[in-house]
Amino acid sequence: MVSIRSIPATPSSLTPGDLPWVIEHREDRCTLCGRCTAVCPVNAIKLTYMRQRMPKLVLTSTERGSSFRTFVGIRQKTEIKNRCIGCGSCEMVCPNAAIKPQPNTMSDRFKFQNTAGGEAEKRGGRRNVPGPNLLDKIIFNRISMLTDPALDAGRHEFYLNTLLGRVLSPEEYIRRKTTGEWIPPVREIFPFIIGSMSFGALSPNMWLGLLQGVAYCNEVLGIPVVMATGEGGCPPWVLKSPFLKYIILQIASGYFGWDEIIRAIPEMQCDPAAIEIKYGQGAKPGDGGLLMWFKVSKLIARLRGVPEGVDLPSPPVHQTLYSIEESVMKMIQSMSMAWNFRVPVYPKISGSNSAKSVLNNLVRNPYASALLIDGIDGGTGAAYNVSMNNMGHPIASNVRDCYLDLCAQGKQNEIPIFAAGGVGKNGNVTQNGMGLIMLGASGVHMGKFMMQAAAGCLGSESNRCNVCNVGLCPKGITSQNPKLYRRLDPDQVAQRVVDTFMAIRTEMKKIMAPLGRSQSLPIGMSDAIGISDESAAKRLNIKYVC
């Protein structure tokens, strides 16, 4: 049957009220300056002419009954590609507070339609599960009261650092020292690490700002912060700079950027902090990295050794992979060898039921320096919705299981476990991180939190913004378009990095002091934490408190 075309009602016709974010525009305040439409990263709003009937009562038959006026106003587009992402940029630039995005609290019909052209929904950013997560619910309840009065967070000296690297058993350490054999490299670092975000996913200004902040933390404040590159290499000037020692270089299945790195080795002034081999990522487990073509600029293309403007999907597995054991062993060994066994090399995997097997494999590999597990709440530059929302393993129980497994073997000091994925997701970064440390992690990686804290990323778990994948980042954090990333001042980012780490340091002391801990990081101090969720307490083997 032929459809009636006069009513615009295709299966995909949407109204603004069907979209996740609805623009509220007050025509009475709007001066039609056009700033909002100019700033909108997705062209969600347009200035448009509209016609309004002006009815009036006419008593003579020679005149027409109504007249019309034409005016200019703001309208929200309803095409999927132009849907409002709620970033609020328009609100930010509006001089008259005339416009703002509102989350759609009614049914979000858009979800059912966001498959135009057969493309499943993709986005950047984070998992969309709002509200407190399990880590937010952990409380620290072993308060020093009686025979060990609490410490003074402001005046006592605290040892807050952790170790990244393979630590030998005391017996083996003494044996090797006596015989002069190789002792694996160990780095003493701050336990909150800026997690892997690639040069490519991040804009040059963001990257520079982070690095500047990290350098300041190390060199001026004495907080040994390190940051990890994602897949995609490292700018050559950094490779040859003394700042390399603050950087964990990541190698992932696309090997992007490694030509440059390997070539730069002879000219390096210092060793990198560590090498991270990425086998998996919490946001999209079992999937390779993805840099969408929008972001493959000239600079990125050069760094990665690829043509400009093409999608860069990395394979889900390393090409050397025959079996994970073999791959891990070979890669760890070759990366160690590249720096003459002076640099810790560790794998990063996505949280998974199988994390324990990977860990046990590493325990037997004398060159493996650590294990980083990235839980389901991790973020990404680009992934399919379904991967981000539904694939993976929450970090808390994964880390706990692995830690207890190491304890059973007495090896918890030998292979440090690092945790990632949702640390600071709701802003409680120190509490989340210390919770994980007391569950057994040696430190935590945080990505999204740093973008939010250091650069004002707009993303939220209610699917605000989250367009990091298409290079339209309204803040200039995840864009390769100079028009956008020049919005971000690296100096200001650096300042925020420093502010953030100083605050974390203070909060760590504020947590450790009442627990009576100051001499070492309370890794695995599970007697200090509790949770008001009985089944979680049981699962994590910590105290249930109510």
Next chain:
Amino acid sequence: MCRLALKTASEPFSPFSVLQAMEAMQEGYDGSGLGLLLRGLHFTDYSYKAGDPVLSGIAHTEGALHRLNAMMQDLGFEQKYDHEFEVDFSKVEAADRFKYILRVYKKPKSWENFSEEEVEHELMLTRLALRKDGEENGGDLTAFSFWPDVVMIKEVGWPLGVGEALGLNTNRINSRVCMAQGRQNTNWGINLYACHPFFIQGIGTMTNGENTAFIPIKDWLTGRNFPGYIGYQSDSEVFAHILHYVTKQLKLPLEAYKHIITPLKTAELLEHPQGDFLRGLRDACRRLIIDGPNAVIGTLPDETCLLTMDAKKLRPATIGGKPGEWAIASEMCGVDAMIPDRDQSLDYQPMRQHTIIVPPDRQEFKIWSQFDQFPLPQAA
């Protein structure tokens, strides 16, 4: 907070004198328990032969005593001396005490060809077997120590009261080293195994204060799978086990203990003559870092005594005395009470970097600082 007293003298003395000294420090304990460790034994009615293992414990029922006798016999031990305490049960708070055990045994014939290490291991296993047997039978048998030249007594009550109840004032047992702890109950219920001093293979320590890093340390020690690293009814037991681990397993000198429980900071180690080795040692033993406040007082099999502090809140302790006779106590008045006739101006309260070592000759005590070099195997 508990009260601690240790006296070491070249001439054996009665433990009761130490209990009397505890009286001086009375505000610090609540009568929930007394622990005693005697070393360098001298019995008035028995001439003790060095090397014979001494079993200390309590049989809470007659049945337990029979089982103990049978077990020791089966293991091939020959009983040489059974010390009969002159117990006044009316003064003992607990009702379930059948017999306080202090027995000297002769090692089984089958051990003749054992190395020293094997003998030590077997002695520990025997103690653990007795302990396990007690635990499996509703706690009717308690074994504190089984080691040459060491006696341990633990009982609920006020120190002087316990001493009188067990007849320790009769001078029948004397020793050259006596450690005593009056307990302030901060643990789970009153458990005799939770009472200091703690003992493992000749090493005894007692501590006051809380060990906030207890769980990670316990988890790590448990992971060694060493049969003696069990118990942990008290968070202070780990201090004894760490000392054992450092000196017996790692075979490091006593000085290393301090470097393991309270390592120097990185910046300090960079300046230290053995900084490179010590930094690695700190990393390797990171899970053994204590987080006081604690004063740790201990003795080693050769009658060396030691005192060391945690690195921050300095639970103070004092050493004082004169050549041939030294006292260590958690309060200065304790030292006064044990050795009143000494030059008080020479008393010493160690700081965070110090270990006080009283060598077996007891001529003087050594103040060893962590910042100093110390004798190490070639490793350093």
